[in-house]
Amino acid sequence: MAVRERDSGPVVVPMPAEIDLANAGRVGEQLCTAASPGVTVIVADLTGTQFCDSAGIRTLLRARDDVAAGHAQLRLAVARGGAVRRALQAIGLQHVLPMYPTVEAALAPDVPGSR
DSSP, X not given: OOEESSTTSOEEEEOOSEESTTTHHHHHXXXXXXXXXXXXXXXXXXXXXXXXXXXXXXXXXXXXXXXXXXXXXXXXXXXXXXXXXXXXXXXXXXXXXXXXXXXXHHHSOOOTTOO
């Protein structure tokens, strides 16, 4: 379930502990549903996610495109040093989806060097 921070501001969407083929569709729906009118930033909270396979990565990329079509930005909150962050960085996802170490950092105005 999405957590709205303000009426027309950012929305935080908690992600499950594991994102894989079995639940990737549901994860994508949650992220896209959060992109309602007036929402400018959607934060996928992966700080508690321990595993994300290729289906999860494809879902994040599709959600990025869908969210951008609604004039919003998808940001990822992914803890530093964790296996998920290492996997996402290994494939270069940080170059196409902004990654932040905490939800709070992802909600802050985008400042160079904050990722």
